[in-house]
Amino acid sequence: MTSYSAWKSAHTGATLWRSVARGHEQHVAPDGVLDLMWHRDRLVVAGPDSRSMTVATQPGAVTWGLRLPPGVAHALFGVPVDELTGQRVELSLLVPARNLPDRAVDSDPPGALERVYRALWAQTEPDPARLRLAASVDHAARAGVSVTASAVMHDIPERSLQRLCRNVFGYGPKSLMQIHRFQRALRLVHGGMSPSAAAAAAGYFDHPHFARECRRLTGRTPSELAAGTGRNP
Template structure:
Protein backbone atom coordinates (compact mmCIF):
# COMPACT_ATOMS: atom_id res chain seq x y z
CA UNK A 1 0.00 0.00 0.00
CA UNK A 2 1.39 3.41 -0.92
CA UNK A 3 1.97 6.16 1.62
CA UNK A 4 -0.88 8.12 0.02
CA UNK A 5 -3.30 5.34 0.84
CA UNK A 6 -1.86 4.59 4.29
CA UNK A 7 -2.13 8.01 5.92
CA UNK A 8 -5.25 9.80 4.71
CA UNK A 9 -5.55 12.30 7.57
CA UNK A 10 -2.25 13.88 6.56
CA UNK A 11 -1.80 13.16 2.87
CA UNK A 12 -5.38 13.27 1.62
CA UNK A 13 -5.87 16.74 3.06
CA UNK A 14 -8.56 16.06 5.68
CA UNK A 15 -8.85 18.97 8.12
CA UNK A 16 -9.78 18.61 11.79
CA UNK A 17 -12.18 21.15 13.33
CA UNK A 18 -14.02 21.69 16.61
CA UNK A 19 -17.11 23.75 17.36
CA UNK A 20 -18.53 24.58 20.80
CA UNK A 21 -22.24 25.44 20.73
CA UNK A 22 -23.18 28.83 22.10
CA UNK A 23 -26.93 28.18 22.14
CA UNK A 24 -29.69 25.69 21.37
CA UNK A 25 -29.23 25.89 17.60
CA UNK A 26 -26.32 26.08 15.18
CA UNK A 27 -26.85 27.32 11.64
CA UNK A 28 -24.55 25.68 9.08
CA UNK A 29 -24.04 27.59 5.81
CA UNK A 30 -23.26 25.63 2.60
CA UNK A 31 -19.52 25.34 2.01
CA UNK A 32 -19.18 22.73 -0.74
CA UNK A 33 -17.63 20.02 1.45
CA UNK A 34 -18.62 16.92 3.41
CA UNK A 35 -17.62 16.09 6.98
CA UNK A 36 -17.18 13.09 9.24
CA UNK A 37 -18.34 14.31 12.67
CA UNK A 38 -18.55 13.22 16.29
CA UNK A 39 -21.90 14.77 17.23
CA UNK A 40 -23.82 13.92 20.40
CA UNK A 41 -21.68 10.79 20.91
CA UNK A 42 -22.38 9.52 17.40
CA UNK A 43 -20.33 9.27 14.25
CA UNK A 44 -22.25 11.24 11.64
CA UNK A 45 -21.60 11.99 7.96
CA UNK A 46 -22.69 15.52 7.04
CA UNK A 47 -23.66 15.56 3.40
CA UNK A 48 -23.21 18.54 1.08
CA UNK A 49 -25.71 21.32 1.75
CA UNK A 50 -27.61 23.42 -0.78
CA UNK A 51 -29.04 25.77 1.85
CA UNK A 52 -28.44 26.65 5.48
CA UNK A 53 -29.21 23.81 7.91
CA UNK A 54 -30.35 24.44 11.48
CA UNK A 55 -28.79 21.85 13.83
CA UNK A 56 -30.07 21.35 17.38
CA UNK A 57 -27.29 21.76 19.95
CA UNK A 58 -26.73 21.97 23.68
CA UNK A 59 -24.95 25.08 24.96
CA UNK A 60 -21.32 24.23 25.64
CA UNK A 61 -21.46 20.92 23.76
CA UNK A 62 -18.46 20.29 21.50
CA UNK A 63 -18.72 18.80 18.03
CA UNK A 64 -15.56 17.50 16.40
CA UNK A 65 -15.21 16.89 12.69
CA UNK A 66 -12.95 15.98 9.81
CA UNK A 67 -13.55 18.09 6.72
CA UNK A 68 -13.06 15.69 3.84
CA UNK A 69 -11.36 16.72 0.59
CA UNK A 70 -13.33 16.61 -2.69
CA UNK A 71 -14.48 13.13 -3.67
CA UNK A 72 -13.19 11.38 -0.55
CA UNK A 73 -16.58 10.74 1.06
CA UNK A 74 -17.87 9.07 -2.11
CA UNK A 75 -14.68 7.02 -2.42
CA UNK A 76 -14.77 5.80 1.18
CA UNK A 77 -18.51 5.20 1.57
CA UNK A 78 -19.29 3.86 -1.89
CA UNK A 79 -22.47 5.91 -2.32
CA UNK A 80 -23.02 8.85 -4.67
CA UNK A 81 -22.68 12.11 -2.75
CA UNK A 82 -26.06 13.22 -4.13
CA UNK A 83 -27.72 10.58 -1.94
CA UNK A 84 -26.40 12.49 1.09
CA UNK A 85 -27.19 16.02 -0.10
CA UNK A 86 -28.84 18.08 2.67
CA UNK A 87 -28.73 15.10 5.07
CA UNK A 88 -26.92 14.06 8.24
CA UNK A 89 -26.54 10.26 8.34
CA UNK A 90 -25.08 7.94 10.96
CA UNK A 91 -21.87 6.44 9.63
CA UNK A 92 -23.04 2.98 10.74
CA UNK A 93 -25.87 3.21 8.17
CA UNK A 94 -23.32 3.66 5.38
CA UNK A 95 -20.25 1.62 6.29
CA UNK A 96 -18.90 -0.73 8.99
CA UNK A 97 -17.68 1.27 11.99
CA UNK A 98 -14.43 -0.11 13.45
CA UNK A 99 -15.05 -0.85 17.12
CA UNK A 100 -11.40 -0.60 18.07
CA UNK A 101 -11.30 2.96 16.74
CA UNK A 102 -14.41 3.97 18.69
CA UNK A 103 -12.81 2.73 21.89
CA UNK A 104 -10.66 5.86 22.02
CA UNK A 105 -13.60 8.30 21.74
CA UNK A 106 -13.83 8.96 25.49
CA UNK A 107 -10.13 9.79 25.78
CA UNK A 108 -9.33 11.56 22.52
CA UNK A 109 -11.99 12.33 19.92
CA UNK A 110 -9.56 13.67 17.26
CA UNK A 111 -7.49 10.46 17.46
CA UNK A 112 -10.68 8.41 17.17
CA UNK A 113 -11.78 10.31 14.06
CA UNK A 114 -8.39 9.82 12.43
CA UNK A 115 -8.47 6.09 13.22
CA UNK A 116 -11.95 5.75 11.75
CA UNK A 117 -10.87 7.61 8.62
CA UNK A 118 -7.81 5.38 8.29
CA UNK A 119 -9.90 2.22 8.71
CA UNK A 120 -12.38 3.40 6.07
CA UNK A 121 -9.53 4.31 3.74
CA UNK A 122 -7.86 0.92 4.02
CA UNK A 123 -11.16 -0.88 3.51
CA UNK A 124 -12.13 1.14 0.44
CA UNK A 125 -8.65 1.51 -1.14
CA UNK A 126 -9.85 4.51 -3.20
CA UNK A 127 -8.71 4.99 -6.77
CA UNK A 128 -6.24 7.93 -6.77
CA UNK A 129 -7.31 8.94 -10.29
CA UNK A 130 -10.87 9.56 -9.05
CA UNK A 131 -9.59 11.72 -6.21
CA UNK A 132 -7.34 13.65 -8.61
CA UNK A 133 -10.33 14.31 -10.86
CA UNK A 134 -12.43 15.49 -7.91
CA UNK A 135 -9.66 17.82 -6.74
CA UNK A 136 -9.19 19.22 -10.25
CA UNK A 137 -12.90 19.86 -10.72
CA UNK A 138 -13.13 21.51 -7.30
CA UNK A 139 -10.24 23.85 -8.16
CA UNK A 140 -11.87 24.69 -11.48
CA UNK A 141 -15.17 25.46 -9.71
CA UNK A 142 -13.37 28.16 -7.72
CA UNK A 143 -12.34 30.02 -10.89
CA UNK A 144 -14.18 32.06 -13.47
CA UNK A 145 -14.53 29.48 -16.24
CA UNK A 146 -17.92 28.29 -17.44
CA UNK A 147 -19.28 24.80 -16.84
CA UNK A 148 -18.85 24.04 -20.52
CA UNK A 149 -15.22 25.16 -20.43
CA UNK A 150 -14.55 23.04 -17.35
CA UNK A 151 -16.10 20.03 -19.07
CA UNK A 152 -13.94 20.57 -22.15
CA UNK A 153 -10.79 21.03 -20.04
CA UNK A 154 -11.42 17.63 -18.46
CA UNK A 155 -12.45 15.82 -21.64
CA UNK A 156 -16.02 15.35 -20.44
CA UNK A 157 -19.37 15.99 -22.05
CA UNK A 158 -21.77 18.34 -20.28
CA UNK A 159 -23.95 15.39 -19.30
CA UNK A 160 -21.01 13.34 -17.98
CA UNK A 161 -19.78 16.33 -15.99
CA UNK A 162 -23.23 16.68 -14.43
CA UNK A 163 -23.29 13.01 -13.41
CA UNK A 164 -19.72 13.24 -12.14
CA UNK A 165 -20.57 16.29 -10.05
CA UNK A 166 -23.60 14.54 -8.53
CA UNK A 167 -21.47 11.52 -7.67
CA UNK A 168 -18.44 13.35 -6.24
CA UNK A 169 -19.88 16.57 -4.79
CA UNK A 170 -23.62 15.97 -4.36
CA UNK A 171 -24.67 18.43 -7.07
CA UNK A 172 -23.58 19.80 -10.43
CA UNK A 173 -20.60 22.08 -11.03
CA UNK A 174 -22.82 25.15 -11.43
CA UNK A 175 -24.14 24.74 -7.89
CA UNK A 176 -20.65 24.05 -6.55
CA UNK A 177 -19.32 27.15 -8.30
CA UNK A 178 -22.05 29.28 -6.72
CA UNK A 179 -21.30 27.97 -3.23
CA UNK A 180 -17.55 28.54 -3.60
CA UNK A 181 -18.16 32.06 -4.90
CA UNK A 182 -20.43 32.85 -1.96
CA UNK A 183 -17.93 31.50 0.57
CA UNK A 184 -15.12 33.49 -1.07
CA UNK A 185 -17.12 36.71 -0.78
CA UNK A 186 -17.80 36.01 2.91
CA UNK A 187 -14.12 35.26 3.49
CA UNK A 188 -13.14 38.59 1.96
CA UNK A 189 -15.75 40.45 4.01
CA UNK A 190 -14.61 38.78 7.24
CA UNK A 191 -11.07 40.06 6.66
CA UNK A 192 -12.31 43.65 6.43
CA UNK A 193 -13.06 44.05 2.72
CA UNK A 194 -16.11 46.22 2.08
CA UNK A 195 -19.12 44.21 0.93
CA UNK A 196 -19.30 46.01 -2.41
CA UNK A 197 -15.65 45.23 -3.10
CA UNK A 198 -15.98 41.66 -1.84
CA UNK A 199 -18.93 41.12 -4.18
CA UNK A 200 -17.02 42.46 -7.19
CA UNK A 201 -13.86 40.49 -6.39
CA UNK A 202 -15.80 37.25 -5.96
CA UNK A 203 -17.51 37.73 -9.32
CA UNK A 204 -20.95 39.09 -8.46
CA UNK A 205 -22.56 41.77 -10.61
CA UNK A 206 -22.92 44.04 -7.58
CA UNK A 207 -23.59 43.98 -3.84
CA UNK A 208 -27.31 43.43 -4.42
CA UNK A 209 -26.49 40.27 -6.36
CA UNK A 210 -24.43 39.01 -3.39
CA UNK A 211 -27.29 39.86 -1.03
CA UNK A 212 -29.75 37.82 -3.12
CA UNK A 213 -27.38 34.84 -3.07
CA UNK A 214 -26.93 35.19 0.70
CA UNK A 215 -30.69 35.08 1.23
CA UNK A 216 -31.02 32.06 -1.08
CA UNK A 217 -28.14 30.04 0.39
CA UNK A 218 -28.09 31.24 3.98
CA UNK A 219 -31.49 32.78 4.63
CA UNK A 220 -29.87 36.02 5.82
CA UNK A 221 -28.18 39.14 4.52
CA UNK A 222 -24.36 39.25 4.27
CA UNK A 223 -24.30 41.80 7.08
CA UNK A 224 -26.28 39.52 9.38
CA UNK A 225 -23.98 36.59 8.58
CA UNK A 226 -20.92 38.66 9.40
CA UNK A 227 -22.42 39.73 12.72
Protein backbone atom coordinates in the same frame (compact mmCIF):
# COMPACT_ATOMS: atom_id res chain seq x y z
CA MET B 1 -22.20 30.96 17.26
CA THR B 2 -19.20 28.65 17.46
CA SER B 3 -15.49 29.02 17.78
CA TYR B 4 -13.72 27.19 14.99
CA SER B 5 -10.19 25.99 14.48
CA ALA B 6 -8.75 23.77 11.78
CA TRP B 7 -5.48 22.09 10.90
CA LYS B 8 -4.35 19.51 8.40
CA SER B 9 -4.66 15.84 9.26
CA ALA B 10 -1.54 13.78 8.74
CA HIS B 11 -3.44 11.44 6.42
CA THR B 12 -4.39 12.19 2.80
CA GLY B 13 -5.13 15.88 3.23
CA ALA B 14 -8.27 15.76 5.37
CA THR B 15 -8.69 18.75 7.70
CA LEU B 16 -9.31 18.13 11.40
CA TRP B 17 -11.49 20.72 13.12
CA ARG B 18 -13.08 21.45 16.49
CA SER B 19 -16.17 23.58 17.06
CA VAL B 20 -17.39 24.82 20.46
CA ALA B 21 -20.98 26.07 20.62
CA ARG B 22 -21.41 29.49 22.21
CA GLY B 23 -25.18 29.73 22.06
CA HIS B 24 -28.37 27.75 21.68
CA GLU B 25 -28.43 27.69 17.89
CA GLN B 26 -26.01 27.67 14.99
CA HIS B 27 -26.65 28.89 11.45
CA VAL B 28 -24.84 26.65 8.95
CA ALA B 29 -24.24 28.07 5.48
CA PRO B 30 -23.58 25.84 2.43
CA ASP B 31 -19.87 25.32 1.83
CA GLY B 32 -19.58 22.51 -0.73
CA VAL B 33 -17.80 20.00 1.54
CA LEU B 34 -18.51 16.81 3.50
CA ASP B 35 -17.39 16.00 7.03
CA LEU B 36 -16.97 12.94 9.19
CA MET B 37 -17.90 14.13 12.69
CA TRP B 38 -18.08 13.10 16.33
CA HIS B 39 -21.26 14.90 17.40
CA ARG B 40 -23.57 14.22 20.33
CA ASP B 41 -21.74 10.98 21.11
CA ARG B 42 -22.17 9.66 17.57
CA LEU B 43 -20.03 9.24 14.48
CA VAL B 44 -21.92 11.16 11.81
CA VAL B 45 -21.40 11.91 8.13
CA ALA B 46 -22.45 15.48 7.33
CA GLY B 47 -23.51 15.67 3.71
CA PRO B 48 -23.11 18.82 1.60
CA ASP B 49 -25.71 21.52 2.20
CA SER B 50 -27.55 23.25 -0.63
CA ARG B 51 -29.37 25.65 1.72
CA SER B 52 -28.59 27.11 5.12
CA MET B 53 -29.55 25.12 8.20
CA THR B 54 -30.32 26.24 11.76
CA VAL B 55 -29.21 23.70 14.36
CA ALA B 56 -30.09 23.66 18.05
CA THR B 57 -26.97 23.52 20.22
CA GLN B 58 -25.98 23.58 23.87
CA PRO B 59 -23.46 26.25 24.95
CA GLY B 60 -20.08 24.62 25.42
CA ALA B 61 -20.93 21.51 23.39
CA VAL B 62 -17.92 20.32 21.39
CA THR B 63 -18.03 18.79 17.92
CA TRP B 64 -14.96 17.29 16.28
CA GLY B 65 -14.76 16.65 12.57
CA LEU B 66 -12.65 15.65 9.60
CA ARG B 67 -13.34 17.68 6.48
CA LEU B 68 -12.90 15.30 3.57
CA PRO B 69 -11.03 16.23 0.38
CA PRO B 70 -12.94 16.28 -2.94
CA GLY B 71 -14.05 12.85 -4.08
CA VAL B 72 -13.08 11.03 -0.90
CA ALA B 73 -16.57 10.66 0.59
CA HIS B 74 -17.87 8.96 -2.56
CA ALA B 75 -14.96 6.54 -2.47
CA LEU B 76 -15.12 5.76 1.26
CA PHE B 77 -18.88 5.40 1.69
CA GLY B 78 -19.71 3.89 -1.69
CA VAL B 79 -22.83 5.98 -2.34
CA PRO B 80 -23.48 8.90 -4.71
CA VAL B 81 -23.00 12.00 -2.58
CA ASP B 82 -26.25 13.55 -3.83
CA GLU B 83 -27.98 10.92 -1.68
CA LEU B 84 -26.38 12.64 1.34
CA THR B 85 -27.12 16.24 0.35
CA GLY B 86 -28.68 18.13 3.25
CA GLN B 87 -28.42 15.03 5.47
CA ARG B 88 -26.67 14.11 8.71
CA VAL B 89 -26.32 10.32 8.64
CA GLU B 90 -24.89 8.03 11.30
CA LEU B 91 -21.76 6.36 9.97
CA SER B 92 -23.07 2.95 11.04
CA LEU B 93 -25.84 3.27 8.42
CA LEU B 94 -23.24 3.62 5.67
CA VAL B 95 -20.44 1.38 6.91
CA PRO B 96 -20.84 -1.97 8.78
CA ALA B 97 -19.65 -1.66 12.38
CA ARG B 98 -17.34 -4.66 11.89
CA ASN B 99 -15.31 -2.56 9.45
CA LEU B 100 -14.62 0.18 12.00
CA PRO B 101 -12.09 0.35 14.85
CA ASP B 102 -13.70 -0.64 18.16
CA ARG B 103 -11.70 1.61 20.50
CA ALA B 104 -13.69 4.16 22.53
CA VAL B 105 -14.36 7.47 20.79
CA ASP B 106 -15.46 9.82 23.56
CA SER B 107 -12.08 9.68 25.35
CA ASP B 108 -10.19 10.77 22.21
CA PRO B 109 -12.48 12.02 19.41
CA PRO B 110 -9.73 13.39 17.12
CA GLY B 111 -7.70 10.19 17.43
CA ALA B 112 -10.79 8.08 16.82
CA LEU B 113 -11.70 10.07 13.71
CA GLU B 114 -8.19 9.51 12.36
CA ARG B 115 -8.41 5.76 13.06
CA VAL B 116 -11.80 5.46 11.38
CA TYR B 117 -10.60 7.46 8.40
CA ARG B 118 -7.46 5.35 8.01
CA ALA B 119 -9.47 2.13 8.32
CA LEU B 120 -11.97 3.21 5.68
CA TRP B 121 -9.18 4.36 3.38
CA ALA B 122 -7.34 1.03 3.71
CA GLN B 123 -10.54 -0.91 2.95
CA THR B 124 -11.58 1.10 -0.11
CA GLU B 125 -8.21 2.18 -1.55
CA PRO B 126 -9.56 5.20 -3.47
CA ASP B 127 -8.36 5.56 -7.05
CA PRO B 128 -5.76 8.40 -7.12
CA ALA B 129 -6.72 9.37 -10.68
CA ARG B 130 -10.38 9.81 -9.69
CA LEU B 131 -9.38 11.88 -6.67
CA ARG B 132 -7.14 14.08 -8.82
CA LEU B 133 -10.03 14.64 -11.24
CA ALA B 134 -12.39 15.53 -8.38
CA ALA B 135 -9.82 17.94 -6.93
CA SER B 136 -9.30 19.58 -10.32
CA VAL B 137 -13.04 20.01 -10.89
CA ASP B 138 -13.38 21.50 -7.41
CA HIS B 139 -10.47 23.87 -8.07
CA ALA B 140 -12.10 25.01 -11.33
CA ALA B 141 -15.39 25.65 -9.52
CA ARG B 142 -13.57 27.67 -6.85
CA ALA B 143 -11.94 29.71 -9.61
CA GLY B 144 -15.35 30.51 -11.13
CA VAL B 145 -14.80 28.47 -14.31
CA SER B 146 -18.05 27.94 -16.23
CA VAL B 147 -19.55 24.49 -16.66
CA THR B 148 -18.75 24.45 -20.39
CA ALA B 149 -15.17 25.60 -19.85
CA SER B 150 -14.65 23.08 -17.04
CA ALA B 151 -15.89 20.25 -19.26
CA VAL B 152 -13.45 21.30 -22.01
CA MET B 153 -10.64 21.70 -19.46
CA HIS B 154 -11.19 18.17 -18.17
CA ASP B 155 -11.87 16.69 -21.63
CA ILE B 156 -15.24 15.22 -20.69
CA PRO B 157 -18.77 15.91 -22.00
CA GLU B 158 -20.87 18.33 -19.96
CA ARG B 159 -23.32 15.53 -19.14
CA SER B 160 -20.47 13.45 -17.71
CA LEU B 161 -19.29 16.45 -15.69
CA GLN B 162 -22.80 16.88 -14.30
CA ARG B 163 -22.92 13.22 -13.27
CA LEU B 164 -19.43 13.34 -11.77
CA CYS B 165 -20.28 16.39 -9.67
CA ARG B 166 -23.51 14.89 -8.34
CA ASN B 167 -21.64 11.71 -7.42
CA VAL B 168 -18.70 13.34 -5.64
CA PHE B 169 -19.97 16.76 -4.49
CA GLY B 170 -23.71 16.26 -4.06
CA TYR B 171 -24.87 18.80 -6.66
CA GLY B 172 -24.05 19.94 -10.18
CA PRO B 173 -21.01 21.97 -11.23
CA LYS B 174 -22.94 25.24 -11.48
CA SER B 175 -24.25 24.91 -7.93
CA LEU B 176 -20.77 23.96 -6.73
CA MET B 177 -19.31 27.08 -8.35
CA GLN B 178 -22.04 29.29 -6.87
CA ILE B 179 -21.51 27.94 -3.36
CA HIS B 180 -17.74 28.42 -3.58
CA ARG B 181 -18.25 31.98 -4.86
CA PHE B 182 -20.65 32.69 -2.01
CA GLN B 183 -18.18 31.33 0.55
CA ARG B 184 -15.35 33.37 -0.99
CA ALA B 185 -17.39 36.57 -0.65
CA LEU B 186 -18.39 35.65 2.89
CA ARG B 187 -14.75 35.14 3.91
CA LEU B 188 -13.90 38.57 2.51
CA VAL B 189 -16.76 40.17 4.45
CA HIS B 190 -15.60 38.43 7.63
CA GLY B 191 -12.11 39.77 6.92
CA GLY B 192 -13.40 43.32 7.10
CA MET B 193 -14.23 44.07 3.46
CA SER B 194 -17.52 45.79 2.71
CA PRO B 195 -20.23 43.58 1.15
CA SER B 196 -20.07 45.58 -2.10
CA ALA B 197 -16.29 45.22 -2.39
CA ALA B 198 -16.47 41.55 -1.42
CA ALA B 199 -19.12 40.92 -4.07
CA ALA B 200 -16.91 42.43 -6.77
CA ALA B 201 -13.78 40.58 -5.61
CA ALA B 202 -15.62 37.24 -5.47
CA GLY B 203 -16.96 37.56 -9.01
CA TYR B 204 -20.54 38.76 -8.58
CA PHE B 205 -21.98 41.22 -11.09
CA ASP B 206 -22.75 43.65 -8.29
CA HIS B 207 -23.83 43.82 -4.64
CA PRO B 208 -27.53 43.09 -5.39
CA HIS B 209 -26.41 39.89 -7.16
CA PHE B 210 -24.51 38.86 -3.99
CA ALA B 211 -27.48 39.81 -1.82
CA ARG B 212 -29.90 37.72 -3.90
CA GLU B 213 -27.62 34.70 -3.70
CA CYS B 214 -27.26 35.17 0.07
CA ARG B 215 -31.03 35.12 0.46
CA ARG B 216 -31.40 32.12 -1.84
CA LEU B 217 -28.74 30.06 -0.05
CA THR B 218 -29.29 31.20 3.52
CA GLY B 219 -32.47 33.26 3.81
CA ARG B 220 -30.36 36.08 5.24
CA THR B 221 -28.70 39.27 3.99
CA PRO B 222 -24.92 39.80 3.65
CA SER B 223 -25.03 42.15 6.64
CA GLU B 224 -26.73 39.52 8.79
CA LEU B 225 -24.23 36.89 7.71
CA ALA B 226 -21.32 39.21 8.48
CA ALA B 227 -22.02 38.62 12.17
CA GLY B 228 -20.54 35.15 11.74
CA THR B 229 -21.23 31.67 10.42
CA GLY B 230 -19.53 28.27 10.48
CA ARG B 231 -19.66 24.59 9.77
CA ASN B 232 -21.44 22.53 12.40
CA PRO B 233 -23.85 19.61 12.18
